Amino acid sequence: MKIGMSDQLATLPDTRTPDWAKLLGAADIAPSRLGDAVIERLTEAIIDGRLKPGDPLPSEGQIAATFGISKPIAREALRELAAMGVIQVQQGKVSRVRAIDSGPLARFYRFAVGSTKQGLREAVELRRMLEPHIAAFAAERRTEADIAAMRAILVRMEETLGDVPAWIEADLAFHNQIAAMAHNRLVVLQLKGLEPVVRIMMVRFNAREARTMDDWRVTLGRHVRIAEAIEAGDPAAAEAAMRSHFAAADAAIRDIFGPDPSPGGTG
Amino acid sequence: MKIGMSDQLATLPDTRTPDWAKLLGAADIAPSRLGDAVIERLTEAIIDGRLKPGDPLPSEGQIAATFGISKPIAREALRELAAMGVIQVQQGKVSRVRAIDSGPLARFYRFAVGSTKQGLREAVELRRMLEPHIAAFAAERRTEADIAAMRAILVRMEETLGDVPAWIEADLAFHNQIAAMAHNRLVVLQLKGLEPVVRIMMVRFNAREARTMDDWRVTLGRHVRIAEAIEAGDPAAAEAAMRSHFAAADAAIRDIFGPDPSPGGTG
DNA sequence: ACCTAGAAACTTATCAGTTAAGTAGAGTGG
DNA sequence: CCACTCTACTTAACTGATAAGTTTCTAGGT
Incomplete structure (x- = not known):
């Protein structure tokens, strides 16, 4: 990880790379997965009210197509939203936005x-x-x-x-x-x-x-x-x-x- | 409302299927996905302290093998746990239990x-x-x-x-x-x-x-x-x-x- | 004309196999 | 003893296919 132009720099521990994690306020974020975009878009749409409880979501295939990702990844994103209690997904039916409850x-x-x-x-x-x-x-x-x-x-x-x-x-x-x-x-x-x-x-x-x-x-x-x-x-x-x-x-x-x-x- | 055993019963809307959802206390559970078993096992292990923050979890492949499911399903389960804020998953490293925070x-x-x-x-x-x-x-x-x-x-x-x-x-x-x-x-x-x-x-x-x-x-x-x-x-x-x-x-x-x-x- | 049974279309659930990319540790050379 | 490389292992993502549950529409019978 030497970046300097004198060989001594290389031996310095890490004085020059202080605490990027804390400085950037991002301790442990993964380097952006594709599904995160889906989660973020749906999340903000739900929060600002463009999607209300009961509203249907696009199907896995449609999401995959519109975001340019594969179906399993789109599916993963939906399941994560379901794990947050934000949407409801059921076999055979399209996912729907869910009213927040105490779950x-x-x-x-x-x-x-x-x-x-x-x-x-x-x-x-x-x-x-x-x-x-x-x-x-x-x-x-x-x-x-x-x-x-x-x-x-x-x-x-x-x-x-x-x-x-x-x-x-x-x-x-x-x-x-x-x-x-x-x-x-x-x-x-x-x-x-x-x-x-x-x-x-x-x-x-x-x-x-x-x-x-x-x-x-x-x-x-x-x-x-x-x-x-x-x-x-x-x-x-x-x-x-x-x-x-x-x-x-x-x-x-x-x-x-x-x-x-x-x-x-x-x- | 007539509850008799005449042929009129067939025309009654749904008096005989009252509110199974409420009766069973299960309003909207999907008919048990395979990954749920993984989530449940890991969840209870974490709650009762057998798995502490920082402890490593088995890899996707190992989980898939031990639970007899495919890798994508095992992966989904892990991502759901991550969405709940319970574990941390990062590319290249095994997932680890995470101390609960306010996220x-x-x-x-x-x-x-x-x-x-x-x-x-x-x-x-x-x-x-x-x-x-x-x-x-x-x-x-x-x-x-x-x-x-x-x-x-x-x-x-x-x-x-x-x-x-x-x-x-x-x-x-x-x-x-x-x-x-x-x-x-x-x-x-x-x-x-x-x-x-x-x-x-x-x-x-x-x-x-x-x-x-x-x-x-x-x-x-x-x-x-x-x-x-x-x-x-x-x-x-x-x-x-x-x-x-x-x-x-x-x-x-x-x-x-x-x-x-x-x-x-x-x- | 109306009601119902069944097929068709669409959805999610799951699998298998493969490629890419990031991480960590063993090994090697200076 | 340190620094570098190489390898083995992990997750990320894709493709393509099958199974199973829902909804819808149609064809048939009454």
Whole structure:
């Protein structure tokens, strides 16, 4: 890799090739594959709205022809887009643009969390950061239909008191409903993406010991208080109720995951 | 609706094939492609830690041989995993497991937000929900090194007062640093994933009008107050400071995105 | 005239074999 | 001991073919 005109330059390590990777902000990009052009074009068309969910895409053959590449490469590009959750491809039918859902997000969290207690604890903490604010927005923006749906879920929770698996599903539905009441699609997706990870935690949490019927009623009561504050349209109260809901479960959660990280520790 | 066994049944639309898709919880799964087995196996190996970041994967040929599939299919599976951000594949080298970063998250938000004001508003709102709590955790867990890094960024912000592009980068770095101080990897990834979308907003926000040097100093002052609360280890103060930081920018943001959604409106 | 069964056309899924290009390590010569 | 070349291995891409699922249209029967 000597570029100089004196032989000494050749022996210098790499002072002259500092850190191109960082300088160019491109650490690990492959030197441009042909399929990337397809991905990029379709991506921007979808993002800026020229292609809407449900719209059909050209077939593999057509894409291959228009981009001047072979069918397998065009196919690869489509499958990559499918892996991102952006399009839907099915045998026999042309691929179609797909409305974004929480699938990619859920997969991301699954990988990010892994199967470590550490990861689970962080995911639960992230949810704890979000939900009080979500409750506050829900209290501001809820509609009559929202309130009715929330009440129905509360009834369902009461009916499943003591039935751990059914309770977990009703509980998750309750929190998802509150997210929906904030009328922010991104928030709904966010909470739905966290759901699989949260479900793992809930299974552990609710399986830790035998709980009396009174314990269950106390838990239900905390949810009722959240619902009441939202129904009353009181953001501050809703936020506070959600906060104390999580605080109450805190001791048990620490039981499962261990203490909070020490400042200088593993994070 | 008649459900009898008379010949009229044949004319009924599809009462007898209710909603298999929903019943089976599988709305749109393709009838199992060969490559899916590869994806699933590698996925679980990575999630449960048998494969760690940096570990090499078998080559296309080896995968094809062990799974009894052809090379192009094995290749497709690897590229799909790469599209999920789970592995890194480069010409000439074997694929390797990759530590998860904010890339997939950023891409998700880009698609979810699209190019609508509505989406941008929702993303900004999501960030607003997160950051006060992040600041509170940062105040609890910050280390000396964290504080030093935060101070350095504050100095950088002061130096770039009035220089919009440089200010934006310093501002983003400040908030990212606070996220890092919460010592929760998921939170860091979360904020980094939102960054591209937030940057778009900031460009619009900071370009709206000519601001006096005093305006700039007021903005910087709000950041200083956040930093001071975190440095003092006061979670409540940090959260409050972050809240008022966002509240101050609220009017201008509403200027850009329009008013908050009406409860029954477009959400 | 209408409805239905079946063929035809089009789509994706998968295979095999081949060529090109990039990477890394072994070997060789200075 | 260092630097260079050569080789073996990897991914990138193409070609051409077969299988299997969807849709559409037509031909036939009622």
